[in-house]
Amino acid sequence: MKRDQCLKLIAKYHRDELVVPVYQATFEWLAIKPEAPTFTAVGAMGQASSLALGFALGAPERRVIVLDGDGSLLMNLGSLVTIANAAPGNLLHFVCENGTYEANGGHPIPARDRVSFTGLALAAGYREAHEFSELATLEAALPGILRATGPVLIDLKVEPGASYPQDWAYMHGAAAREKFRAALRLPRRA
């Protein structure tokens, strides 16, 4: 599956969930769904899942989607245990598994093709974990997954898709965070 195709599917079913993407997925998500309440989690690699947990605990009335990377999650694997222990029912943890450090030269992640992110999540105590490598299967399951009680991990076996503009200044800038802060305070969609 191409990653941007997966993100387009998520965007299709996205309503008012808070979204926490990392690196390449951030550029794609911002282009695909610019109006979504998006926290660009690129300040420190690996921290997206922990940021998402903070949002999930602080805004329990909202649902939170983290669009993690495989290299990013490996950098903060303990967060799986922390999240499972905190058990936020409103947290959906997507992992875009491409097997590489895509933003850093495309070098392979350790144990590429051997590590099981769904296995790790279930062993940590996530309520559910799903793995997808076909778009049609993902689309069929997505509406149910987005309504599921979390924490749920969804491993997307992806490869890069189309090229998207890479506005690093916006991603790191205060304007992106202030836009997210303002979106948090808006009334929820009915």
Add this chain to the structure above:
Amino acid sequence: MTEAASNSAAGIAGAAIVDAIKRGGVEFIVSVPDRVTSETVLRRVASDSALKLVRVCKEDEGVSICAALSFCDKRALLLMQNTGLLDSVNALRGIAVEYKLPVVMMVGLLSHESAAPPTQSRSYGVRIVTPILDAMGIAYEFLHSAGDEQRIAPAIERAYANSIPLVLLVGRSPV
């Protein structure tokens, strides 16, 4: 002030620390256990129904959790040891400092049982803490003796008012 003389002063009461944290409007405590504050602060927090305790596996997770909670208008405190602070430098750099977010930390200084400044500690891991915080531009308060807890709530207020990180250094085990 000599080390012996300073240590004759009463230590801070753990209960007073927890009360001060609550006066600072803190609702969430995020923690990896720290030997300095384990018995008198963390155990009290764990049994206090007014505080929500989030146990994390690694301290840098807590930096992010506290930062995210601030977007939701929730105040939090990351309770950890100086070793955890050192392990969290990149998250502090990227999320708390560069993003200018109010991440409040209480850091036990392991093996520093003195009222002397942490830079004069016998422990290398303690001596380097405040120079690192100075280099990062992170504000800190050194808490050692009874009465120092009075500085906690105002410092938390300043951190949230100015959206900046803050470290509260605890120099000896509270009583």
